[in-house]
Amino acid sequence: MTPELITELYASTALIVGIILAAAGFASALGWALICSKYLEGIARQPEMRPLLMVQMLITGGLMEAFPFIVLGISMWFIFANPFIGAAEMAIKSIGG
Template sequence: MNADMIAMIYAYTAVGVGVILAAAGLGSAIGWGLICSKTLEGIARQPEMRPQLMVNMFIFAGLMESFPFIILAFAMWFLFANPFVGALQAAIQAVGG
């Protein structure tokens, strides 16, 4: 196991984490847009339902906001406690004896 292999693992992990975080941010933004647009459509159709629709919107918006933070926690785990380096060391030890 040399330093180049470990550096490649960390580099590929960083690229993967960037893609994961970008996808989580994009998904959250699309979710926010859909939640707000459907709430506005519902209010336009039935204005008397506005309080109930707003409560539902904020509940679902809170759920939508939690998704990127959960993904961020997984991304930090991949960056700082990289499980792939340990797997590489175990594989090299298994092959080497």
């Protein structure tokens, strides 16, 4: 395996991980926006439900916040324990290179 191929695999992985993290951050922000808008809409319809709606909003928001951290963990696995390097080595050995 040439150093250029290894460098290209790491660079491609880093680029894709960046795109994935950006998408996760955007999805989380969009989710928070939807959660908060529905919370305000619920308060506007039934003001007496405000405490119950706030608890539900915060629980759902906490779950929404967990999503980018899960994606971050998976992304770090791709960066530090890159499975594509081993797969590329096996593929090159199987073709006889």
